[in-house]
Amino acid sequence: MSTAVAESDHGVRSLPIHRLLPELLRDPANVLAGIGADADGEIVRLNLGPVRHYLVSHPDHVQHVLRGNSANFTRGGSFWRPLHRLFGASVMSDGETWALSRGILQPVFTARNVNSLAGRMAEAIAEGVAEWEEAVEAGQPIHVPTRIADVVNKTVIRILFADKITLAEAERIAPAFDSIATATLVRAVLPFVPNVVPMPGDRAFRRALRTVDDVVFPLVRKYRGRPTDDQDIFSVLARARDADGGELGDQWVRDNLVAMFATATETTIGALTWLWPLLARHPEVTSRLYEEIDRVVGDGPVGPSHLADLVYTKQVIQEVLRLHPVGWLFPRAVVEPEVIGGVRFRSGDTLLISPYVTHRLTRLWDRPEEFDPDRFAPERTAHRHRYAYFPFGGGPHQCLGMHLFNLESQLIVATILSRFRLTSCVPTIATPQAAVSLRPREEVEITLRPTTRQEK
Numbered sequence: 001m002s003t004a005v006a007e008s009d010h011g012v013r014s015l016p017i018h019r020l021l022p023e024l025l026r027d028p029a030n031v032l033a034g035i036g037a038d039a040d041g042e043i044v045r046l047n048l049g050p051v052r053h054y055l056v057s058h059p060d061h062v063q064h065v066l067r068g069n070s071a072n073f074t075r076g077g078s079f080w081r082p083l084h085r086l087f088g089a090s091v092m093s094d095g096e097t098w099a100l101s102r103g104i105l106q107p108v109f110t111a112r113n114v115n116s117l118a119g120r121m122a123e124a125i126a127e128g129v130a131e132w133e134e135a136v137e138a139g140q141p142i143h144v145p146t147r148i149a150d151v152v153n154k155t156v157i158r159i160l161f162a163d164k165i166t167l168a169e170a171e172r173i174a175p176a177f178d179s180i181a182t183a184t185l186v187r188a189v190l191p192f193v194p195n196v197v198p199m200p201g202d203r204a205f206r207r208a209l210r211t212v213d214d215v216v217f218p219l220v221r222k223y224r225g226r227p228t229d230d231q232d233i234f235s236v237l238a239r240a241r242d243a244d245g246g247e248l249g250d251q252w253v254r255d256n257l258v259a260m261f262a263t264a265t266e267t268t269i270g271a272l273t274w275l276w277p278l279l280a281r282h283p284e285v286t287s288r289l290y291e292e293i294d295r296v297v298g299d300g301p302v303g304p305s306h307l308a309d310l311v312y313t314k315q316v317i318q319e320v321l322r323l324h325p326v327g328w329l330f331p332r333a334v335v336e337p338e339v340i341g342g343v344r345f346r347s348g349d350t351l352l353i354s355p356y357v358t359h360r361l362t363r364l365w366d367r368p369e370e371f372d373p374d375r376f377a378p379e380r381t382a383h384r385h386r387y388a389y390f391p392f393g394g395g396p397h398q399c400l401g402m403h404l405f406n407l408e409s410q411l412i413v414a415t416i417l418s419r420f421r422l423t424s425c426v427p428t429i430a431t432p433q434a435a436v437s438l439r440p441r442e443e444v445e446i447t448l449r450p451t452t453r454q455e456k
């Protein structure tokens with residue numbers, strides 16, 4: 001698709017995108033990637049009527065926005081508005097409410113705490129993957145998003161939420177998150193439409209919000225009444241106090257519980273769904289994975305002691321997140337006027353920050369569309385710009401769950417592939433759904449067979 005970028009009279013590349021709207025609503029990630037590729041790292045103004053949006057993709061500029069002067073770029077604007085309705089004054093907000101929540105939740109996610117959870121994480125994953133056995137033995141296809149969700153939900157509920165939310169409750173709210181992720185996109189892409197004008201997806205959004213509240217508020221009330229010293233998220237939130245020692249209400253606990261549950265599950269499920277079509281198309285990568293996992297894990301169950309040696313497994317996951325960064329777009333609103341890369345921004349302008357776009361710039365990545373986990377071989381990453389690859393964001397808002405995800409995803413991939421071999425995947429080319437998180441549009445299904453003794 002041609003997205004030829006025009007020069008405006010102020011020297012800023014400028015693109016009227018009205019004619020791209022249908023495509024933008026269908027496949028926003030690839031439309032923005034096309035615009036980014038044409039601009040090759042220069043800032044582009046996207047003209048959407050009176051609303052000023054800029055695509056900011058050069059790693060120096062991304063670094064400045066997310067880290068260098070992050071206080072001047074906040075989570076505001078049309079993309080965040082519906083998400084604020086879902087996540088409220090939580091760690092997904094900004095400013096003081098964000099800082100309070102981040103400070104309270106941070107201790108749960110230190111490397112030390114997460115490492116101490118790895119053993120129990122591996123057990124939960126092994127139990128979850130064992131449930132695939134019947135289907136595998138029967139030669140039945142595995143519906144990847146559902147089955148990966150079973151494993152991830154079980155794991156996250158056990159290690160982060162101390163089984164205080166049931167699997168059935170999680171299963172009730174998970175589809176609500178899906179529908180919120182797709183419903184919010186229409187408004188995010190059409191920022192000039194006022195909130196009072198009804199849009200497709202609005203009703204689904206409200207219904208989903210009600211489902212989330214119906215499940216989460218009773219849990220908040222139940223556990224706020226009996227706080228403990230434990231390090232699970234319920235306990236940490238239930239005993240939290242504000243800076244003056246004051247109580248934080250049910251709504252605050254609900255907001256952070258919802259934010260933590262959504263970020264801890266949706267992202268991991270998405271990433272581990274993108275993996276399979278890539279493996280099916282790249283048998284040479286899959287063979288190297290089997291070789292590494294069989295050598296490191298042998299006959300035993302996968303455990304934390306194997307992680308350091310699962311080097312290629314980690315590279316594969318990093319490369320999946322380069323091509324398919326689940327948090328593919330996280331815009332910022334400009335607070336005070338500022339000049340970046342020679343472009344003058346006004347207060348209220350929206351800067352589109354997208355790892356999906358930056359991860360595909362040819363000035364940074366050789367053959368960017370190609371799946372090549374060797375890009376993350378240790379000797380090849382040393383000289384890379386810190387913001388050439390940023391699936392977990394950066395600066396003060398950098399993903400709280402990054403270390404947890406790294407451990408969890410390595411354990412899940414190694415557990416599945418030590419027990420089973422991939423025999424087929426449909427489709428082998430997956431395309432992004434139009435949503436605020438990056439998920440395949442297609443229903444990804446795989447067939448597996450048990451690994452034989454000789455293969456190990």
Ligand code: HEM
Nearest residue numbers: 091263264267271326327330391392393397399400401405
């Ligand atoms: C594939 C896995 C994941 C990806 C790609 C991912 C990506 C991201 C990104 C890009 C941000 C920054 C958003 C921004 O700057 O506005 C973020 C923030 C966050 N992530 Fe993740 N994430 C992943 C997994 C997780 C997990 C497993 C958890 C929790 C267990 C988690 C919890 C959070 C939280 C709480 C924030 C907000 C941090 C803040 O604003 O201070 N994420 N994530």
